[in-house]
Amino acid sequence: MIRNAREGTEATSDRHENAIRTRNLNLWYGDFQALLDVDLQIKKGVVTAVIGPSGCGKSTLLRSVNRINERLGYVRITGGIEVLGHDVYEDGVSLPRLRKEVGMVFQRPNPLPISIRDNVLFSLDLHGTRDQGPGKGVKEEIVERCLRRVLLWDSVKDRLQAKATKLSLAEQQKLCIARLLPVKPSILLMDEPCSALDPKGTAAVEELIWELRGVYTILIVTHNMAQARRVSEECVFMLMGRIVEHSLTEDMFAAPKEKQTADYIEGRYG
Amino acid sequence: MFQATKRDVRNKNVEFLWRLLFLTMTVLLVLPVLIILATLIVKGGPAISLGFLFLEPTNGMTEGGIFPALVGTLWLVAVALLISVPLGVAAALYLSEYAPDNWLTRVINLAIINLAGVPSIVHALFGVGAFVLFFGFGTSILAASLTLAVMTLPVVIVTTRESLLAVPRAFREACWSMGATRWQTIRRVVLPNAVSGILTGVILEVSRTAGETAPIMLTGAVFFLPFLPQGIFDQTMALSLHLFVISTQVPNVPEHLPYGVALVLIAMVLMLNAASIGFRVYLRGRKKW
Numbered sequence: 001m002i003r004n005a006r007e008g009t010e011a012t013s014d015r016h017e018n019a020i021r022t023r024n025l026n027l028w029y030g031d032f033q034a035l036l037d038v039d040l041q042i043k044k045g046v047v048t049a050v051i052g053p054s055g056c057g058k059s060t061l062l063r064s065v066n067r068i069n070e071r072l073g074y075v076r077i078t079g080g081i082e083v084l085g086h087d088v089y090e091d092g093v094s095l096p097r098l099r100k101e102v103g104m105v106f107q108r109p110n111p112l113p114i115s116i117r118d119n120v121l122f123s124l125d126l127h128g129t130r131d132q133g134p135g136k137g138v139k140e141e142i143v144e145r146c147l148r149r150v151l152l153w154d155s156v157k158d159r160l161q162a163k164a165t166k167l168s169l170a171e172q173q174k175l176c177i178a179r180l181l182p183v184k185p186s187i188l189l190m191d192e193p194c195s196a197l198d199p200k201g202t203a204a205v206e207e208l209i210w211e212l213r214g215v216y217t218i219l220i221v222t223h224n225m226a227q228a229r230r231v232s233e234e235c236v237f238m239l240m241g242r243i244v245e246h247s248l249t250e251d252m253f254a255a256p257k258e259k260q261t262a263d264y265i266e267g268r269y270g
Numbered sequence: 271m272f273q274a275t276k277r278d279v280r281n282k283n284v285e286f287l288w289r290l291l292f293l294t295m296t297v298l299l300v301l302p303v304l305i306i307l308a309t310l311i312v313k314g315g316p317a318i319s320l321g322f323l324f325l326e327p328t329n330g331m332t333e334g335g336i337f338p339a340l341v342g343t344l345w346l347v348a349v350a351l352l353i354s355v356p357l358g359v360a361a362a363l364y365l366s367e368y369a370p371d372n373w374l375t376r377v378i379n380l381a382i383i384n385l386a387g388v389p390s391i392v393h394a395l396f397g398v399g400a401f402v403l404f405f406g407f408g409t410s411i412l413a414a415s416l417t418l419a420v421m422t423l424p425v426v427i428v429t430t431r432e433s434l435l436a437v438p439r440a441f442r443e444a445c446w447s448m449g450a451t452r453w454q455t456i457r458r459v460v461l462p463n464a465v466s467g468i469l470t471g472v473i474l475e476v477s478r479t480a481g482e483t484a485p486i487m488l489t490g491a492v493f494f495l496p497f498l499p500q501g502i503f504d505q506t507m508a509l510s511l512h513l514f515v516i517s518t519q520v521p522n523v524p525e526h527l528p529y530g531v532a533l534v535l536i537a538m539v540l541m542l543n544a545a546s547i548g549f550r551v552y553l554r555g556r557k558k559w
């Protein structure tokens with residue numbers, strides 16, 4: 001996918017199970033270590049929630065999967081991350097291709113200040129070559145399909161040319177998910193996608209995440225445990241840069257294996 | 271219960287005094303501008319005619335029009351813009367979008383800001399040394415416009431940089447996370463959202479370029495030339511220099527003439543500014559760029 005050549009023995013078996021795998025991942029912001037020995041296997045097609053108190057490194061973990069953290073000059077990483085069986089920190093990995101495969105949704109909806117339609121087509125414009133881009137009619141089909149997929153079509157179909165920033169926050173967030181879909185990613189990273197939304201908007205986006213389950217591998221950060229329970233199938237609990245527990249969501253909430261997890265779930269930390 | 275106490279009354283009075291002070295300051299600032307404009311219109315207005323605009327000066331510059339100077343100033347401004355806008359915008363893009371945030375970048379930024387404070391006569395001497403003599407452009411429109419461009423580059427760079435910085439980081443992050451390269455991000459998101467700020471910088475530059483006298487006097491503009499410049503290697507007349515010459519160097523100039531020149535110069539700057547504002551509005555109105 002990201003790099004076609006590699007046909008490793010181990011990678012082949014991984015590819016069918018794990019969408020993301022980190023090995024001994026350590027990350028420093030300058031002198032501050034934000035991730036410690038993170039070993040994680042995120043299954044394909046499953047919604048995995050990452051929970052933990054604020055500042056424990058959830059965003060950092062997400063942002064190292066699509067390598068968006070590197071913009072900051074002072075980030076250092078050891079260990080590895082594989083996406084679909086391919087090491088993404090290897091030389092020669094193309095960031096545009098990685099980010100095409102691994103889409104990201106941010107805490108604050110950040111549609112571009114262009115029309116709804118152009119937002120959806122933006123990633124296609126980035127990744128399509130000039131002469132072999134889809135024709136006009138195909139584009140309109142793509143817009144409709146992606147907006148339907150995120151349950152937004154009916155409310156915006158009459159105003160596709162309106163500025164995306166005029167939509168409600170929940171609609172903007174759905175649009176931010178929709179705009180990832182035209183380039184057919186397999187993994188969606190969502191960093192607290194509902195924390196800027198009101199309860200109704202939250203419910204709408206959660207419904208959407210549930211809807212996308214199975215088709216996309218979704219890694220969603222949330223500090224809202226009720227949300228983790230509602231939307232995820234597996235759950236990862238982090239504390240101070242470490243993975244404390246990774247299990248099925250129902251198990252984690254019914255019978256946490258670690259004391260720290262139990263303490264957190266019962267609300268004994270922030 | 272809701273009666274004003276002594277303290278409330280005092281607060282109200284203080285409030286009034288401050289307001290009055292700020293208003294006075296504003297009026298004091300605006301008033302001179304209005305007076306200057308009024309004087310120019312009253313005293314220079316009678317000089318304006320088609321002949322004044324489209325004929326050359328005659329009789330030792332005490333009669334006739336200002337056409338060669340008008341055309342010359344347009345040349346100078348246009349060539350200076352063609353040089354400084356691409357250069358300045360490119361430099362600003364590099365500094366704010368590509369350069370790492372380290373001490374060297376900060377020193378460069380500081381240097382650029384300080385460059386904006388260099389007196390124009392110093393730029394003039396630099397222009398003579400560099401463009402007239404070293405590059406051998408002679409005294410020409412090219413040398414004069416290059417000097418003007420160097421002089422106004424800091425303004426272009428600083429205003430461009432500021433308008434780039436004003437583009438929300440969230441837009442860039444959205445772009446990067448979709449796999450856009452830096453250039454794609456700049457071209458599709460950063461520039462379209464910064465362009466009106468950049469044009470503001472250009473407007474400032476136009477006004478300054480058109481009005482400067484010292485830098486062009488030594489590098490390409492001449493007192494009197496009986497023909498129009500044919501290209502960038504020619505010398506030229508210019509409105510600002512012409513104004514200087516007929517108000518200080520030439521005897522027996524009728525009083526309305528310098529005022530007329532000044533009026534034309536100001537009108538031209540205003541018109542160029544209006545054009546860039548119009549362009550800005552047009553760009554903002556367009557859906558994409």
Ligand SMILES: Nc1ncnc2c1ncn2[C@@H]1O[C@H](COP(=O)(O)OP(=O)(O)O)[C@@H](O)[C@H]1O
Nearest residue numbers: 029032034053054055056057058059060061072
């Ligand atoms: N850009 C950054 N520079 C320096 N430190 C950072 C940066 N981003 C995050 N951190 C630090 O790394 C730790 C983890 O942050 P983050 O991943 O944002 O936590 P979370 O998303 O779980 O709240 C925090 O202590 C935070 O202060």
Ligand SMILES: [Mg+2]
Nearest residue numbers: 058059060191
């Ligand atoms: Mg976070």
